[in-house]
Amino acid sequence: MMTSAVRTRSLGCRFGDLWALRDCTFDLPAGRVAAVVGPNGAGKTTLLNMLVGLLAPSEGEANVFGEIPDDTPRFLARVGFVAQDAPLYRDFSAADHLRMGRHLNPIWNEMVARERLIAADVPLERHASTLSGGQHAQLALALAAGKEPDLLILDEPLASLDPIARREFLQSLMATAATGTTIMLSSHLISDLANVCDFLVVIVNGRVRLAGDLDDLLAQHLWLVASLDDAAHLPSGLDVVMAYPQERNTRLLVRTTEPILNPAVVTKPVDLEDLVLGYLETKRAAVDHAPRMGVRT
Numbered sequence: 517m518m519t520s521a522v523r524t525r526s527l528g529c530r531f532g533d534l535w536a537l538r539d540c541t542f543d544l545p546a547g548r549v550a551a552v553v554g555p556n557g558a559g560k561t562t563l564l565n566m567l568v569g570l571l572a573p574s575e576g577e578a579n580v581f582g583e584i585p586d587d588t589p590r591f592l593a594r595v596g597f598v599a600q601d602a603p604l605y606r607d608f609s610a611a612d613h614l615r616m617g618r619h620l621n622p623i624w625n626e627m628v629a630r631e632r633l634i635a636a637d638v639p640l641e642r643h644a645s646t647l648s649g650g651q652h653a654q655l656a657l658a659l660a661a662g663k664e665p666d667l668l669i670l671d672e673p674l675a676s677l678d679p680i681a682r683r684e685f686l687q688s689l690m691a692t693a694a695t696g697t698t699i700m701l702s703s704h705l706i707s708d709l710a711n712v713c714d715f716l717v718v719i720v721n722g723r724v725r726l727a728g729d730l731d732d733l734l735a736q737h738l739w740l741v742a743s744l745d746d747a748a749h750l751p752s753g754l755d756v757v758m759a760y761p762q763e764r765n766t767r768l769l770v771r772t773t774e775p776i777l778n779p780a781v782v783t784k785p786v787d788l789e790d791l792v793l794g795y796l797e798t799k800r801a802a803v804d805h806a807p808r809m810g811v812r813t
Contacts, residue, residue: 519581521546521667521698522567526576529562535722536562540576542727544700544715546666549693551709551730552702553792554719560702561600563719564671567700568597581666593622596660596668596697600675602653606645610638610655614662621663629662632688650681654688661692668692670701674708686712710788718795725795730788737791738776739784740768746781758794769794 520543527540537559544550552560565571566578569585569592577584583591604613610633618624633640636654644652653673660668670689674682682705690712693699703709716733718726726733737757742750747766750756753774760767769786776783786794 519546520544520579521548521581522550522700523579524563524576527563527566527573527578528575529559529566529571530574535574537566537719537722538575540719540724542717542724544698544717546581546698547696548715549689549699549713550701550715550717551713552700552717552719553704553706553709553796554702555796558719559722560719561671562722564597564669564700564702567667568592568595568669589622593663594666596663596665598653598656598660598668598670598673600671602656602673604644604652604655607643609641609643610647611640613644613655613659614640617659617662623664625662625664628664629658632658632661632691636684636688648681649676650678650684653677653681653685657685657688657692661688661697664695665697668697668699670699672702672704674703674705682708706789706792716788716791718792720796720798725798726791733791734786734788736773737769737771737786737794739786739790740770740776741782741784742766742768742778743780746778751776758797 522544524540524542528538529536540563552563554560562571566573567580567585569587581594585591608616614626614629617629618626633655636651638647638651638654644655647655657673674685677685686708689699714730716726716728716730717724743765747759747768750770751772751774754770754772756768756770758769769790
């Protein structure tokens with residue numbers, strides 16, 4: 517039986533009259549690496565903050581390994597969190613941060629944290645304020661990994677890193693995933709996520725538009741190139757996520773589990789970037805809920 521690391525049901529969070537997230541429902545199996553993607557203001561940070569107990573839901577529920585997120589020491593010991601700006605104490609050295617981690621966490625693996633810093637060439641005696649962006653991010657990750665959490669959540673950890681630093685950070689992240697830790701990370705850098713993530717959550721306008729195993733989602737989506745007439749007579753069990761009309765034909769991103777039997781329709785596989793951008797562009801194209809052109813969630 518599948519064990520859910522994260523389970524949400526109709527989860528929502530409201531700030532005054534504004535719903536930052538609503539009707540959020542998905543199950544993330546334990547031991548997976550999940551990418552949470554969406555445009556700025558979509559609700560990604562709100563979701564992650566609720567999962568670590570920093571925000572209370574306005575409706576629905578969230579469970580992390582069967583527990584309701586809160587600020588109790590028992591729950592916080594199970595969760596590692598690196599916020600968007602990876603906050604550290606500027607005047608503390610990396611070694612000072614390790615000592616702090618040792619004193620503040622009921623479970624603490626000094627060897628794991630220290631080895632991550634050494635592997636990432638983070639000078640242990642330098643103050644956090646003097647570290648490069650990549651070293652700063654590696655220190656924040658090492659502190660979170662040193663807790664040996666069941667769930668590690670990272671909010672835009674790659675945003676300020678150069679390509680080399682991103683690669684090194686993702687290598688460190690995969691080392692953490694190899695221990696069995698469930699990981700959720702939000703990012704705009706879709707191409708980087710393809711190499712590390714095996715689960716996908718797409719959020720647009722505060723709602724989950726797509727969630728599931730990445731390989732399954734890629735297998736369920738196709739590019740179709742069809743004449744205008746063929747595009748108007750597609751099978752009834754097929755959902756058009758996004759259409760790109762051209763002069764003589766139409767290029768469509770579709771979701772289907774059935775084969776396309778029309779030999780005049782050209783099919784091509786999609787990659788992660790195709791998939792994500794197609795769902796994000798539905799916001800701009802205003803195709804929500806149109807007959808047979810709606811997005812299945």
